[in-house]
Amino acid sequence: MMIFRRILSSILGLIVILASLYMIEAASYRLVEPYAKFRLNLSWGDYLNSEINPYLSKLPLDHFLQPVSSSPFLTSNEVLKRELDYSKKILGYLRPVRDRVANYFHNQTNPLATYDIRDLGLIKSAVLPGLFRPATMHDVNQGSARRIGDKIEYSDCLFIYLAHQKKSNELKKLFISLEKPFGFLASEGIASVLVSASSKEALIAQITYLQSNYPNIANHIILYGQSTLASWTLHICQQTPGIVKACILRNPPADIPPPSANGSQWLLAMVDNDYKHSTTLNEWVIRSRSAEYFYPSRLGGLIYRKPVDMTEPLSSVVLSYILQCKDYIKEAEHHWIIDPLPNEPAGDPDPVKEELNSDQDYEAMYLCDAVRKYRILHENDSSITALSNKQLILKIGKAMEALGPSAYAQLSKEDPEFVILYQSLK
Amino acid sequence: MHAISRTAFLTFGTSFLVLMVFLGAALHFDIFPLEQISELIAQFSFIGYSIPELIGLGKVGSYRELTYALKMIFVITGLYVSIFTIGVSFLPSFRLQLKALSFGISIPPFVILFNFWVYFISDERDILREDKILLYLFTIIVYSFSVTLMWYGLHVRRKSPSLDSANDINPMRSHLIQKSIPTAEELSRDMVTKTHGAQDTDKEALDPDTKSKDPEEALGAESKRGETHEQHTVSDSVSAEPNQTDEATERTAVEKEAITAEEDSQEETLKNQKTDHSVQDLGEEKKEEEVT
Numbered sequence: 001m002m003i004f005r006r007i008l009s010s011i012l013g014l015i016v017i018l019a020s021l022y023m024i025e026a027a028s029y030r031l032v033e034p035y036a037k038f039r040l041n042l043s044w045g046d047y048l049n050s051e052i053n054p055y056l057s058k059l060p061l062d063h064f065l066q067p068v069s070s071s072p073f074l075t076s077n078e079v080l081k082r083e084l085d086y087s088k089k090i091l092g093y094l095r096p097v098r099d100r101v102a103n104y105f106h107n108q109t110n111p112l113a114t115y116d117i118r119d120l121g122l123i124k125s126a127v128l129p130g131l132f133r134p135a136t137m138h139d140v141n142q143g144s145a146r147r148i149g150d151k152i153e154y155s156d157c158l159f160i161y162l163a164h165q166k167k168s169n170e171l172k173k174l175f176i177s178l179e180k181p182f183g184f185l186a187s188e189g190i191a192s193v194l195v196s197a198s199s200k201e202a203l204i205a206q207i208t209y210l211q212s213n214y215p216n217i218a219n220h221i222i223l224y225g226q227s228t229l230a231s232w233t234l235h236i237c238q239q240t241p242g243i244v245k246a247c248i249l250r251n252p253p254a255d256i257p258p259p260s261a262n263g264s265q266w267l268l269a270m271v272d273n274d275y276k277h278s279t280t281l282n283e284w285v286i287r288s289r290s291a292e293y294f295y296p297s298r299l300g301g302l303i304y305r306k307p308v309d310m311t312e313p314l315s316s317v318v319l320s321y322i323l324q325c326k327d328y329i330k331e332a333e334h335h336w337i338i339d340p341l342p343n344e345p346a347g348d349p350d351p352v353k354e355e356l357n358s359d360q361d362y363e364a365m366y367l368c369d370a371v372r373k374y375r376i377l378h379e380n381d382s383s384i385t386a387l388s389n390k391q392l393i394l395k396i397g398k399a400m401e402a403l404g405p406s407a408y409a410q411l412s413k414e415d416p417e418f419v420i421l422y423q424s425l426k
Numbered sequence: 427m428h429a430i431s432r433t434a435f436l437t438f439g440t441s442f443l444v445l446m447v448f449l450g451a452a453l454h455f456d457i458f459p460l461e462q463i464s465e466l467i468a469q470f471s472f473i474g475y476s477i478p479e480l481i482g483l484g485k486v487g488s489y490r491e492l493t494y495a496l497k498m499i500f501v502i503t504g505l506y507v508s509i510f511t512i513g514v515s516f517l518p519s520f521r522l523q524l525k526a527l528s529f530g531i532s533i534p535p536f537v538i539l540f541n542f543w544v545y546f547i548s549d550e551r552d553i554l555r556e557d558k559i560l561l562y563l564f565t566i567i568v569y570s571f572s573v574t575l576m577w578y579g580l581h582v583r584r585k586s587p588s589l590d591s592a593n594d595i596n597p598m599r600s601h602l603i604q605k606s607i608p609t610a611e612e613l614s615r616d617m618v619t620k621t622h623g624a625q626d627t628d629k630e631a632l633d634p635d636t637k638s639k640d641p642e643e644a645l646g647a648e649s650k651r652g653e654t655h656e657q658h659t660v661s662d663s664v665s666a667e668p669n670q671t672d673e674a675t676e677r678t679a680v681e682k683e684a685i686t687a688e689e690d691s692q693e694e695t696l697k698n699q700k701t702d703h704s705v706q707d708l709g710e711e712k713k714e715e716e717v718t
Contacts (some may be wrong), residue, residue, distance in 0.1 A: 002582065009580035015574065020569075026547045027565075030556060070455050088550065102552035307550060316552050325509070 014152065033096035040093045041071070046295050047331035052294060062089040067289055071277060080277040080303065083285065085301040097323060098316035104184050105312065111183025114365040120214050121204065122412070122420050125175060128194040128217070129186040131156050144216055154216040155191035156324045157245070161314070162225035162233065163199045174220075174313075176218045181314040188323055191217050200232035202417045207236070207243060222322055224314070226250035234284070237265050242338050246325040248318050250306070254278030262290035264338045266328075267320050269303045293335070295328055366390045366425075370411065370418040390425060397422035435523065439512035453497060461647040464492040472564070480542055480679065485500045504536075529579025605672040633639040 028035045042058050043063040057064045067090075067156040068082045105110075115354060116128045123244045135145030135152045147151055159182075163174055170188075173389065175194050197203040205303070210218035221244050225233045230249035234256040237244055241264035257280065267288040269281060288301030304317060366389035378384040396418070400408045412419040452458040467477050467487065478495050479485060510530045517523045543565075553561070608616075 006582055009582060012576070012580055016536070016573065020573075023540065023565075024544045027543065031553070052599075095552075099553050099558070103555050106554055357454075376519050 002032050029093070029097070030095055033100065034344070034384070036093040036096050043051060044298070047295050048293055048327055048335055050293050058339060065089055067286075069286070071273050076277050076279055079279070079282050080271075083303040085281070087304045090298055091092045091302070091304070091317070091321070094317075094320040094324065097320040101184060101316035101319045101399045102289060103318075104187075107178050108180060108183060111180050114181065114185070115186045120193065120210060120217065122416060122423060123193055123195060125184050125209060126158075126191055127182040128153065128191050128215075129188055130188045131155060132348065132349070139216070142215060152216055156330055157220040157222055157322075158188040158210065158218040159185055159190050159192040159193070160224065161192065161194045161196060162198045162203070162223060162229040164229065169195060177313055181312070184319060185322065188326065190222075190322065190326055197232070197358060198417060199233050202368070202420065203232055204236055204240070204243075204368075205417075205421045209420050211243075212424065220245045220326075220333070222325055223247040224249075224318065231256055237267075241265070242336075245329055245336075246322070248321065252277055252281060252284075254280050256280065256284075258283040259288050261338045262287050263292075263296055263300060263336075264288075266299065266325055267301045270306045270315075270318065271303060272306055273308075293332065295332075301326075332353075366393055366421055368393070368415055368417045368421055370415045387400045393418065393421050394425055397426065428523075431520050432515045433514035434472050435511050435527075439508045439515060442504065442511065445660035446501075446508060449504075450501070451499075454542075460496055464489055465538050467496065468492055473553065473561050474551060475546075476544075479545060481538055525579045525581075527579075528575040532575035532579060533570040536576065539568045540571065564682050569709055675689060 020423075036089065039061075040063060043061060045051065045053065045385065065086055068079060068086050074082075078149060080144050110125060114130075117125055120126045126322065129152050132151045133154055135148055135150040137148055139145040139150075139152055140148055161178060163171065166174075172193065176194075178194060185192050195203070195206055205232060207218075207221060221245050221303070223233045223236075223246070226249065227246070229251040231248060233247045234252060235246060238256060238259045241259050241294060242263040244265050246266035246268070246270045250300065251272055252269050254276065255278075265288060269285065271277070282404055285301035285303055289297055291297045291300055302321075305313065308315070319381070371389050371392050374392060384392070400411050408419075440572045449458065452461060472480055478492065481499065511527075514523050514530070517526055546561075577626075604609060
């Protein structure tokens, strides 16, 4: 009887100890951010690592889940379900960061009080993190600074929240609702801006304008858009791979073909419960995950189910993913490999300028209200009809500048898109 | 005490079982509206989790599901408590009953806590700082409570060797031990002989009064003291080994001879000391005379 009792007590004691250890470890992983990152680093290694930890990979940890691959035997719904499970588990280590975001949202009353809100040329009201660094020779050559050692304002990334072209009151309201996410991103060294675009061409022009005029702030761009704006974002990624480092899309449309290059950007698709999944999005995700290094090969392309209770325009999942992108960009900035697919037109590492030079492909891109009106006015003038939209923009712009600053300012008020396009071409 | 506890456990268990039957019947015939309670419970939340989630049942969609879950919880808890207490009442000792009770109480909170953590770890909800503190407190309190009770319930006391031998006494062995124990008369005789011989010599050397007096007188005084000392030492010497009285008597005879020899030698030394003192006194007197 005594022996039986001793055996029973030792077995139960062992169970209690094991259960306690499991609870402590799992609780630390769930609640303590440094531990979650430590475990991830232990499993995956550095950002530029392509091999996993051989010992830890034998344990049933979420980090070692294999990404979903396309299979002809699976229906699109089954693939979606698997993708959702995969992304939920693989992003599990970001839950402490999400708690931090939620805490920030809960406690902050005036989040942008300490940050500079400034116009970046034609792009209004950008929230800047207020980071400065001494200028290097590269900055001097680039024209960003006069001397080496001058103070240069910079940000780790630029987050662009896309919105449809709306009235200024509506944009102001939207900006107010985005104050907390923008404040949080600024506290992490990421500049944010709310951009309203009328077309995908205008959007490309705005991005090009920012990258050419503010390289220290807009060098790495992360885009966020939903529904139609998401389709514009996908178009940009497809046509000019590498211009955007990451895009976060809510309910992206399923009709846009995947890009012509692997690993050109990170992609997070947030989908609602009633989202109609297609194989095209799956291809997008798989191509985004096709990378040499371990981090992008696991986190580069994800489909995530939007939480039901998510009310904010930018959820904690999105913000935590942005932080992860930023960390990876900082480390692997010079190792970002865009792998063009065989039998398809190769993606240029810096394809934007070349694409802009080809007038035929991007004729529609430079069609703004001012050009349209100008063409209607000079409908019978063959010399004008022979000109491309790009050439017309340059011509009108120069003429307006020659007329004086007041005329140029009036035009910028009437058609800001024209001014953006002109500035990007000038 | 055991009879009282047994009665108490048995009464509690049976009455709880009967109460369960009555309440079950009341729920079955809708005399007792559980829906209102389920509404109240649904409104309650801890760290953003409802009671079914805290227990580990996961999310409950509608009130009907919640009511059903409550009924199940009620039935399982009631059966567990009543059957367990009835079972505890049949245990042979009060200490065992207490241990079983503490073990039985410790299991549900531990299982609930573990279930909740498994659910919480796989959940996607964001947790605020205040909620985290509450969660830590809740976990620490429930965990320490359940583990302490479990430890008490499962702890088997290790027996010390002395206790083991005391418990393992059998009648045959005890009879042998009784035989080997000396009688009081034997012990007193032994002690008288022992103390009479040994202690006199010690006292003589230590007591300063005996030095100044005549050695024979000192011995008489010591024998008186020895008698009083005997009374103390008898009680102490019970633990000493008996059954050695013959050897002791022989030893005392030898010791007596040794004592007499020592007495003679002491007398001689005293005489010598006296003569030395007188010689020294004479030498000093002579020196004083010469100085004068």
